[in-house]
Amino acid sequence: MESIKKVKICLAGNPNCGKSSLFNNITGLRQHVGNYPGVTVEKKEAFVTKNGYELQIIDLPGIYGLSASSEDEIVARNVLIEEKPELVIDVVDSSNLERNLYLYAQLSELKIPVIIAMNMTDILENKGQKIDYKKLEEKYNVVAVPIVASKNKGTEELLKVVTDVLSKKKTVKPVSIDYGKEINKEKDTICKLVSEDLNLVLKYPVNFLAVELIKKESYAIEKIKRSKDSAKIIEQVEKSNKKIFDLHNENLEAVFADKIYDWIKVVVSDVLSKSKEAKKDFTEAIDKIVLNKFWSVPIFLLVMYIIFKFAFTVSEPIVGWFEAGIGWLSDFATGVIPEGIFQSLIVDGIIAGVGGVLGFFPQIICMFFAIAFFEDTGYMARAVFIMDRVMRKFGLHGKSFASLLIATNGCAVPAMMASRTIDNPKDRIITLLVTPFMICGAKLPIFALFIAAFFSKNSTQAANTMFIFYALSIVIALFSAWVFKKTLFKGEPGYFVMELPPYRVPTIKGLLLKMWERGWLYIKKAGTIILLMSVLIWAGLTFPKVDEEKLGDISEEEVAAAQMDQSYIGKLGHFIEPVIKPIGFDGKMGIALIAGLAAKEVVVSTLGTIYSMGETDVEDEEAVGSLADKIASDPDWSPLKSVAFLMFCLIYVPCIVAIAVFYREAGSRLKWLIILFAWTTVLGYLLSFIVYQGGRLLGF
Amino acid sequence: MMTLINGKENTLLRFLAFDNIAIDERKKLVDLGFVPGEELKVLRGMRSGFITVLLKGGKIALDNNSASKILVKEV
Numbered sequence: 001m002e003s004i005k006k007v008k009i010c011l012a013g014n015p016n017c018g019k020s021s022l023f024n025n026i027t028g029l030r031q032h033v034g035n036y037p038g039v040t041v042e043k044k045e046a047f048v049t050k051n052g053y054e055l056q057i058i059d060l061p062g063i064y065g066l067s068a069s070s071e072d073e074i075v076a077r078n079v080l081i082e083e084k085p086e087l088v089i090d091v092v093d094s095s096n097l098e099r100n101l102y103l104y105a106q107l108s109e110l111k112i113p114v115i116i117a118m119n120m121t122d123i124l125e126n127k128g129q130k131i132d133y134k135k136l137e138e139k140y141n142v143v144a145v146p147i148v149a150s151k152n153k154g155t156e157e158l159l160k161v162v163t164d165v166l167s168k169k170k171t172v173k174p175v176s177i178d179y180g181k182e183i184n185k186e187k188d189t190i191c192k193l194v195s196e197d198l199n200l201v202l203k204y205p206v207n208f209l210a211v212e213l214i215k216k217e218s219y220a221i222e223k224i225k226r227s228k229d230s231a232k233i234i235e236q237v238e239k240s241n242k243k244i245f246d247l248h249n250e251n252l253e254a255v256f257a258d259k260i261y262d263w264i265k266v267v268v269s270d271v272l273s274k275s276k277e278a279k280k281d282f283t284e285a286i287d288k289i290v291l292n293k294f295w296s297v298p299i300f301l302l303v304m305y306i307i308f309k310f311a312f313t314v315s316e317p318i319v320g321w322f323e324a325g326i327g328w329l330s331d332f333a334t335g336v337i338p339e340g341i342f343q344s345l346i347v348d349g350i351i352a353g354v355g356g357v358l359g360f361f362p363q364i365i366c367m368f369f370a371i372a373f374f375e376d377t378g379y380m381a382r383a384v385f386i387m388d389r390v391m392r393k394f395g396l397h398g399k400s401f402a403s404l405l406i407a408t409n410g411c412a413v414p415a416m417m418a419s420r421t422i423d424n425p426k427d428r429i430i431t432l433l434v435t436p437f438m439i440c441g442a443k444l445p446i447f448a449l450f451i452a453a454f455f456s457k458n459s460t461q462a463a464n465t466m467f468i469f470y471a472l473s474i475v476i477a478l479f480s481a482w483v484f485k486k487t488l489f490k491g492e493p494g495y496f497v498m499e500l501p502p503y504r505v506p507t508i509k510g511l512l513l514k515m516w517e518r519g520w521l522y523i524k525k526a527g528t529i530i531l532l533m534s535v536l537i538w539a540g541l542t543f544p545k546v547d548e549e550k551l552g553d554i555s556e557e558e559v560a561a562a563q564m565d566q567s568y569i570g571k572l573g574h575f576i577e578p579v580i581k582p583i584g585f586d587g588k589m590g591i592a593l594i595a596g597l598a599a600k601e602v603v604v605s606t607l608g609t610i611y612s613m614g615e616t617d618v619e620d621e622e623a624v625g626s627l628a629d630k631i632a633s634d635p636d637w638s639p640l641k642s643v644a645f646l647m648f649c650l651i652y653v654p655c656i657v658a659i660a661v662f663y664r665e666a667g668s669r670l671k672w673l674i675i676l677f678a679w680t681t682v683l684g685y686l687l688s689f690i691v692y693q694g695g696r697l698l699g700f
Numbered sequence: 701m702m703t704l705i706n707g708k709e710n711t712l713l714r715f716l717a718f719d720n721i722a723i724d725e726r727k728k729l730v731d732l733g734f735v736p737g738e739e740l741k742v743l744r745g746m747r748s749g750f751i752t753v754l755l756k757g758g759k760i761a762l763d764n765n766s767a768s769k770i771l772v773k774e775v
Contacts, residue, residue, distance in 0.1 A: 064728070064731035064732055065727075065730075065731035067727040067730070067731060069724035069727055069728060095757075096756075096757045096758050097757070098733075098756040098757045098758075099732070099733055099755075099756045099757060099758045102731065102733070250717075250736060251718070251726060251730075253726065253727055253730045254730050254734075254735050254736060257730045257731070257733075257735050258735045258736070258737075261733065261735055261738075261756075283759075284743065287743075287744070287752070287759075291744060291748055291752070292748070293747055293748045293749065296748070296749075385750055385761045386749075388749070388750060388763055389749035389750065392763070397763060398763070423724055423725075492765070494725075494765075495722075495725045495728075495763065495765050495766040496750075496762070496763040496765070496766065497725075497728060497729060497732065497760065497761070497762045497763070497766050498760070498761055499732065499758050499759065499760055499761075500752065500759040500760070500761050502759075
């Protein structure tokens with residue numbers, strides 16, 4: 001039996017070229033998301049068996065070229081150069097061939113077979129253009145397969161070519177860029193010197209290294225420094241660099257880029273032809289409206305409102321089904337498990353805790369779906385630029401907003417990691433400090449719970465309240481950024497440049513896949529950390545047991561209240577109560593906030609367990625059903641207290657995982673961690689105090 | 701010669717050079733196609749808060765900080 005050969009394949013491409021769609025088409029749901037070793041840049045990979053090969057597919061971060069500056073670009077370049085994949089699939093936006101072939105030309109110098117996945121050929125067709133693939137391969141050695149990743153067209157054909165190349169049935173000849181006589185001469189001289197060190201030859205593509213050395217790229221120089229011939233090579237590099245600079249009187253990146261673009265111009269003019277009349281391109285027409293100076297911000301706010309309205313309206317009936325399902329499960333468990341401590345653990349601890357959090361799953365996935373829709377249309381890339389104008393007034397720029405958007409779209413952890421794309425270290429630290437203020441997927445259940453309890457006569461009122469809190473989170477983040485900029489990080493924010501993708505119609509499959517990817521993380525968290533915390537909170541409320549005989553003849557509710565009072569958590573609640581009383585909180589609210597440090601959803605699961613364990617001093621027993629109903633009927637709560645509580649939840653210290661990532665991303669400096677703790681605690685307390693005491697003075 | 705910040709909508713410009721620019725920023729712009737002699741069309745001027753240009757078939761958005769370091773002339 002023939003053995004399966006393992007090969008490593010990298011998916012490379014410009015940002016927004018459809019790389020992730022192709023990755024999803026190839027790998028389905030088999031993908032694994034982790035980090036590249038030593039850095040917090042996300043690494044997506046999956047294993048697929050095809051035609052006798054086990055393909056390890058790695059989805060690299062989007063890059064325009066190999067001259068990397070941000071952390072994710074450096075990671076992409078290092079994987080390509082140092083991990084030596086057997087093959088690279090370069091995903092190219094065929095409707096923007098000229099720019100996309102730039103990366104291809106650089107990749108082909110790595111001496112790894114590169115196959116182009118010529119994506120978005122449907123858009124190219126709409127533009128009335130076609131590519132002569134035969135000529136592209138025969139005349140220019142460029143192997144390309146047409147695909148439409150968004151519709152999963154051409155994936156099988158692409159994989160067939162990939163395995164044909166791996167099995168040598170098909171060969172990919174390297175593309176050779178003519179840099180001109182003088183540069184070629186200098187390049188050859190350096191190549192010769194580098195080739196004398198076998199270590200360098202075995203480790204790096206010599207031709208590529210020579211080009212990077214002439215440009216005096218610091219990472220290439222670093223690699224040479226380890227060579228026994230480093231002095232000789234560096235001396236020659238200095239000479240060659242000076243010679244070429246004198247000849248062109250231009251920065252060397254531009255000189256080399258110019259030669260690559262010359263090659264691209266020749267190729268594109270030869271293989272790309274007009275086949276028919278172009279269909280009208282709506283991108284510019286839409287941009288005229290959405291990027292308008294006066295309309296852009298109101299349109300952005302409208303888009304955000306639509307997202308919340310969609311999330312609350314569509315999820316409303318499903319939330320009801322979830323709650324009914326959890327209620328049924330609770331009744332079922334109570335019926336089948338004999339009364340006692342084990343039943344309490346399952347019903348009051350696990351079902352009430354985890355169920356309380358899972359009850360908001362429909363709202364969360366509906367919001368992920370709506371955000372994915374606007375992302376896939378190409379609007380969110382514009383939103384980042386629209387917000388750049390606003391962000392600059394507070395000393396930040398659009399890339400910081402991208403991080404805030406990622407936090408809103410799921411979690412502060414990837415949002416903090418995304419801040420690695422920010423080149424200016426000061427801007428990065430400010431972004432890291434303000435990212436936790438956003439209402440992430442974990443905080444969403446807390447807001448959804450209290451909105452359901454006090455502010456949801458209908459889905460419109462719920463969406464409006466949520467929208468106000470989201471707007472408030474942005475205001476608090478901007479205010480904090482402004483304070484940091486005026487005090488700790490004086491100076492101008494860094495540059496912001498990006499390519500705006502054309503508008504596209506998203507596919508249902510793509511949206512569902514994104515929704516599932518993000519939603520799955522939420523479920524996973526519910527089954528791990530939230531489950532564990534629910535059990536711990538239950539144990540803290542159950543032990544030490546009160547001696548019922550000593551309590552005398554009292555009702556079940558009074559026994560439950562006494563148990564709560566004397567439990568470990570009850571005692572902790574009493575201990576912290578004097579500190580949190582001025583902001584309107586009692587012991588159980590304080591316990592929920594402390595437990596929320598493990599993960600913000602735990603605030604909800606803790607309240608779920610507390611209310612399930614008996615201290616439900618509710619006014620109308622008949623009306624009580626869901627956790628929101630229990631809270632609404634509890635005289636310890638009021639709409640004013642809930643606003644103060646939500647204000648505190650919005651601002652106070654992020655969860656433990658976010659704290660760890662913050663510390664690492666902020667260069668493991670204790671100073672920033674102390675500032676994060678101090679600022680979030682003081683600001684959270686102060687604003688909650690103002691809301692609660694101010695509200696009381698106004699008669700709320 | 702002027703900086704891109706002064707580029708008016710729908711005008712065709714030729715990129716000349718960078719002015720007082722950091723290496724990383726220059727590299728990124730070069731990767732995006734800002735090579736001397738290249739023509740670009742201004743799609744949206746600075747009054748929108750940022751400038752959008754059509755360069756090598758792609759739409760590039762730049763903040764005023766970057767646009768002020770790009771030297772161009774009208775074609």
